Amino acid sequence: MNYISNPKSTEELQDIDFKHHFHPFTATSDLKDPGARIITRAEGVYLNDSEGKRYLDAMAGLWCVNIGYGRKELAEAAYRQMKELPYYNTFFQTSHPPVIELAETLAKLLPGNMKKIFFSSSGSEANDTNIRLVRHYWQSLGKPNKTTIISRKNSYHGSSVGSASLGGMQAMHAQGCLPIPDICHINQPYWYGEGNYYSSEDFGLARARELEEKIHEIGEEKVAAFIAEPIQGAGGVIIPPKTYWPEIKRICKKYEILLIVDEVICAFGRTGKWFGCDTYDIAPDIMTIAKGLSSGYQPIGGSAISEKVSNVFDDLGGEFSHGYTYSGHPVAAAVALENLRILKEEKIIENVEKNSSSYIKSKWEELAEHSMVGEARIQGMMGAIELSPDKNNKTPFRAPPGTAGLKTREICFENGLIMRHVYDRMIISPPLIINESEIDELVSLAWKCLDLSMKQLKQEGLWS
Numbered sequence: 001m002n003y004i005s006n007p008k009s010t011e012e013l014q015d016i017d018f019k020h021h022f023h024p025f026t027a028t029s030d031l032k033d034p035g036a037r038i039i040t041r042a043e044g045v046y047l048n049d050s051e052g053k054r055y056l057d058a059m060a061g062l063w064c065v066n067i068g069y070g071r072k073e074l075a076e077a078a079y080r081q082m083k084e085l086p087y088y089n090t091f092f093q094t095s096h097p098p099v100i101e102l103a104e105t106l107a108k109l110l111p112g113n114m115k116k117i118f119f120s121s122s123g124s125e126a127n128d129t130n131i132r133l134v135r136h137y138w139q140s141l142g143k144p145n146k147t148t149i150i151s152r153k154n155s156y157h158g159s160s161v162g163s164a165s166l167g168g169m170q171a172m173h174a175q176g177c178l179p180i181p182d183i184c185h186i187n188q189p190y191w192y193g194e195g196n197y198y199s200s201e202d203f204g205l206a207r208a209r210e211l212e213e214k215i216h217e218i219g220e221e222k223v224a225a226f227i228a229e230p231i232q233g234a235g236g237v238i239i240p241p242k243t244y245w246p247e248i249k250r251i252c253k254k255y256e257i258l259l260i261v262d263e264v265i266c267a268f269g270r271t272g273k274w275f276g277c278d279t280y281d282i283a284p285d286i287m288t289i290a291k292g293l294s295s296g297y298q299p300i301g302g303s304a305i306s307e308k309v310s311n312v313f314d315d316l317g318g319e320f321s322h323g324y325t326y327s328g329h330p331v332a333a334a335v336a337l338e339n340l341r342i343l344k345e346e347k348i349i350e351n352v353e354k355n356s357s358s359y360i361k362s363k364w365e366e367l368a369e370h371s372m373v374g375e376a377r378i379q380g381m382m383g384a385i386e387l388s389p390d391k392n393n394k395t396p397f398r399a400p401p402g403t404a405g406l407k408t409r410e411i412c413f414e415n416g417l418i419m420r421h422v423y424d425r426m427i428i429s430p431p432l433i434i435n436e437s438e439i440d441e442l443v444s445l446a447w448k449c450l451d452l453s454m455k456q457l458k459q460e461g462l463w464s
């Protein structure tokens with residue numbers, strides 16, 4: 001194997017990593033023992049670690065490597081751009097060709113009436129931009145009291161102070177005095193977990209109407225925006241009931257509040273169409289994009305702004321006192337353009353829509369027959385299975401929530417499959433280019449790992 005920058009042994013790397021690298025979302029104790037998994041190479045849907053072990057990456061990294069690993073065209077686009085103009089900013093009345101071309105390409109590609117893009121290097125930054133942007137918008141219209149943003153429990157919008165406040169993750173709020181003021185959360189449309197006594201349709205309506213109740217409670221004159229993911233990703237691939245989005249759209253229209261759709265995961269094919277907004281027929285005022293925009297090959301994100309919103313700023317003519325050093329970074333923009341070209345020319349998303357999404361759906365839903373699975377759901381290329389020792393009654397395991405999920409994830413890693421767990425749910429979001437034999441492999445590995453996990457949970461007395 002040809003290591004590029006890895007002459008050290010796995011043990012040495014793990015040791016240094018533990019000593020000097022502070023990791024996101026990782027227990028420090030796990031880095032000490034057993035140590036980090038050192039990933040060294042990737043191709044297509046497969047990863048290799050420093051021991052030469054191969055994994056099927058059913059998460060596409062962190063939901064982002066939509067075109068798969070190893071596309072040299074993106075490396076070449078970065079190389080060309082770095083030689084010509086490695087960096088220049090977009091502040092103070094300057095611009096450059098790659099960012100101009102990317103903004104135009106996106107404005108044409110995005111659904112609804114998206115007109116302008118404010119660039120960032122990540123989804124978190126883009127959502128922070130959105131907080132300032134919607135407040136600035138209402139101020140500009142002479143309504144400075146419209147500052148409150150309504151979001152949802154168990155949503156994920158990023159890790160910065162602002163975006164984690166928008167998010168509804170309790171563990172994140174607990175570390176660092178979040179949320180910041182004027183952000184509040186309503187319940188999520190999680191039917192399997194919270195919709196016990198309702199049909200999914202009634203539950204979807206009831207959860208959407210919490211938005212209306214919240215608007216009444218706060219006062220319409222104080223509400224700036226509502227933010228939501230089309231399908232919650234990090235919360236556990238929560239696919240809303242059919243009735244949910246139409247009702248949300250009705251409410252946002254009736255009251256004067258902006259709709260921010262966080263498409264960081266859903267955009268660029270993940271839900272089986274180009275955008276989650278296409279899947280759910282939503283025309284947002286602002287859309288957050290990142291991850292699949294460059295298939296993760298470069299850090300880039302953005303806030304897409306509809307005509308209605310951007311016209312207000314155009315008419316005003318003033319400045320938005322906001323920006324990142326790397327807003328519209330030329331190398332990231334060039335790579336994103338190349339990624340979009342490949343997605344379009346190779347009809348990767350059309351293939352998901354017409355072929356692979358129905359194939360993976362039929363295979364994935366077979367997992368519902370496993371004794372450890374209470375539900376298997378999937379939309380496009382994002383899916384989840386709910387683990388339960390008693391599928392009919394959705395009984396929990398005899399262990400704290402998340403124990404069975406974590407054990408199952410570890411078994412998956414050992415067996416060459418990367419599936420993530422969210423409490424006792426296993427989730428997938430594979431590269432969009434995954435083919436039928438790779439889907440077969442994914443599902444049969446998942447089945448095998450569920451068998452092994454069930455056996456282990458029984459042995460440990462955690463089954464029920």
Ligand SMILES: *Cc1c(COP(=O)(O)O)cnc(C)c1O
Binds near residue numbers: 121122125290301
């Ligand atoms: C990952 C994610 C973010 C944050 O993006 P980063 O690039 O990690 O900052 C925001 N929203 C959603 C829906 C995400 O999945």
